[in-house]
Structure formats: C-alpha cells, structure tokens
Amino acid sequence: MVARAARAADLADLDGAVSDCFACPRLVGWREEVARTKRAAFRDQEYWGRPVPGLGTPDARIGILGLAPAAHGGNRTGRIFTGDRSGDVLFAALHRAGLANQPTSVAADDGLALRDTRIFAAVRCAPPDNKPTPAERDTCAPWLHREVALIRPTLRVVVALGAFAWAAWWPVLREVYGVRPPSPRPAFGHGAHWSGTTAPALLGCYHVSQQNTFTGRLTPGMLDDVFARARQLAGVD
Numbered sequence: 729m730v731a732r733a734a735r736a737a738d739l740a741d742l743d744g745a746v747s748d749c750f751a752c753p754r755l756v757g758w759r760e761e762v763a764r765t766k767r768a769a770f771r772d773q774e775y776w777g778r779p780v781p782g783l784g785t786p787d788a789r790i791g792i793l794g795l796a797p798a799a800h801g802g803n804r805t806g807r808i809f810t811g812d813r814s815g816d817v818l819f820a821a822l823h824r825a826g827l828a829n830q831p832t833s834v835a836a837d838d839g840l841a842l843r844d845t846r847i848f849a850a851v852r853c854a855p856p857d858n859k860p861t862p863a864e865r866d867t868c869a870p871w872l873h874r875e876v877a878l879i880r881p882t883l884r885v886v887v888a889l890g891a892f893a894w895a896a897w898w899p900v901l902r903e904v905y906g907v908r909p910p911s912p913r914p915a916f917g918h919g920a921h922w923s924g925t926t927a928p929a930l931l932g933c934y935h936v937s938q939q940n941t942f943t944g945r946l947t948p949g950m951l952d953d954v955f956a957r958a959r960q961l962a963g964v965d
C-alpha cells in the first residue's frame with residue numbers, strides 16, 4: 729500500500745488507487761456493512777462503501793484536512809463531506825469565502841467545483857463512531873503524504889478540522905517536506921496557527937461536526953474568520 733501510494737503519478741492516479749485500498753480490516757468491514765445495511769432514508773441508493781479520495785484542484789493553495797468520511801455521507805456518495813450535515817456547513821462556508829462555486833454538496837455529480845482548494849482526510853474510510861484507531865491513522869498516512877506531495881508546489885496553508893487532523897499533520901512535515909516537526913507539538917485550538925519556513929502554515933479549526941455546529945461551539949462567523957485567514961496566508965485574491 730505504501731508503495732502504491734508513492735507510485736501515484738498524479739492526483740487522478742492517487743484517487744483511483746486509494747479507492748481500491750483494503751489495508752484496514754476493521755474499516756473495510758465497517759464501510760461495507762454500512763453500505764449493505766444503509767440508513768432508511770437512503771435505502772434506495774447504492775452506497776459507495778469504499779475509501780473516499782480527496783476533492784479539489786491540483787494547484788490548490790489551501791488544503792483542508794478532515795478526520796475521516798461519514799458512514800452515510802462520503803461513504804454513501806463517494807465524495808468527501810458530501811451528503812451530510814458536516815458538509816452542508818463546510819461547503820456553505822467555502823462558498824461564502826469564494827472557494828466553492830456552490831454552497832451545497834449533495835452528490836458526486838452535482839456540479840460542485842472548488843477554487844484554490846483541496847480537501848482530504850487523515851483516514852480515508854468511514855470508521856465506527858467516527859473514531860479511527862491510531863494504528864488505522866498510521867496505516868492510512870501514506871495516502872495523505874502522497875496527496876500533499878503532489879500539491880506541494882502550490883500548497884501554502886492547511887486548515888486542520890479538529891484535533892485528530894491537527895495531530896495527523898505533523899508526520900507530513902518529515903515525510904513530505906523533510907523537516908523535523910516542532911517539539912513540543914503546538915496544541916490544537918480553534919484559531920491556533922503554526923508557521924514553518926518551508927512547509928505550509930497550519931490553522932486549527934473546530935471540526936464541522938453536528939456536535940460542534942448544533943451546539944454553537946462552531947458558528948458560521950468563526951468559519952468565515954478561519955477561511956479569510958487561510959486566504960490571506962495563501963495569497964488567494
């Protein structure tokens with residue numbers, strides 16, 4: 729799997745290869761079981777039930793790093809943050825920020841296009857309870873590392889959605905940029921900002937989960953501030 733990720737010549741190649749990954753037995757079992765049993769509201773739909781690739785432009789200056797696909801969102805539609813409430817919040821914010829051509833993301837063929845932005849997850853398969861294990865995160869890391877390597881020429885800033893994504897970023901520094909991660913690691917927080925000299929800046933943002941958005945812990949205004957900052961750091965006009 730590591731070799732397959734490293735061999736991916738471009739994002740299309742990588743997206744195809746990751747979709748065919750079976751490296752984590754627990755997650756393979758879960759993604760397929762969810763795809764078989766389905767949620768009642770989606771029982772007429774064919775679930776994707778496989779790893780979910782990244783989404784966005786190959787010359788992205790802004791990266792958005794999430795945790796993992798949702799069981800009935802990305803695992804159903806085959807597109808990251810698509811078809812669930814987290815995606816509703818995220819794409820509405822990206823549209824307000826001028827980084828998406830439409831405020832909704834409901835299906836893989838709905839015409840959504842991103843500008844200057846690529847979205848990817850630390851773990852590419854939907855985990856039970858949205859909780860991948862550290863071993864699953866490490867197993868999946870080569871896909872993330874290769875994706876970042878492929879957009880490295882333009883990538884200037886990464887927004888980490890939540891503490892899991894924030895923690896998953898540090899190994900990228902060594903694997904992709906050849907630099908030692910800071911020690912101690914900067915703590916995650918909403919609005920946290922780390923800047924390196926050769927690697928992209930890292931911005932922390934509470935995850936767009938319902939747990940955060942329904943309770944008001946993360947508001948649309950807070951997301952707007954994060955993406956305005958990301959645009960500024962990335963030099964997006």
Ligand code: SF4
Nearest residue numbers: 749751752779853868
């Ligand atoms: S989580 Fe990542 S490494 Fe594990 S099976 Fe899915 S794509 Fe492969």
